[in-house]
Amino acid sequence: MRTFHIGGTASSVFKQPHVVSKHDGAVRYQNLRFVKNEEGEFVVLNKNGAVVIQDDAGHELERHTVAIGAIISIPDEGMVKKGQSFIKWIPIAFRFLRSRRASCICRILSRT
Numbered sequence: 001m002r003t004f005h006i007g008g009t010a011s012s013v014f015k016q017p018h019v020v021s022k023h024d025g026a027v028r029y030q031n032l033r034f035v036k037n038e039e040g041e042f043v044v045l046n047k048n049g050a051v052v053i054q055d056d057a058g059h060e061l062e063r064h065t066v067a068i069g070a071i072i073s074i075p076d077e078g079m080v081k082k083g084q085s086f087i088k089w090i091p092i093a094f095r096f097l098r099s100r101r102a103s104c105i106c107r108i109l110s111r112t
Helices: 009-013
Strands: 018-020 025-030 034-036 040-042 050-054 060-065 086-087
Touching: none
Parallel strands: none
Antiparallel strands: 018 086, 025 050, 034 040, 050 060
16 A cells, blocks of 8 residues: 655655744744735745744744745744744645746646
8 A cells, every 4th residue: 555645845844834933032034035925924935945033132042944835924024922823834735936926827627
């Protein structure tokens, strides 16, 4: 019997579909390319970036590697509260990510 799994980088980065802050602090994006979606959230476009939470003195309290397609609800330099979910990721969702404005036409083909 074979089992199905989601492989690749995305599965090794996120074990859970969301990240909850363990500390109060300032959110800093490091090496992230992103676009802002219609809901005002930030969608990650690259795979080698991270989100860091820092205290008032600038010391790193937490570091979270993020996958392509992850959605961050707190802007860079925004504040996060302890226990707040601020990064989410849907592992089975397939997204078309583009950093420039574009349109997409999808056609569903079916056999009858």
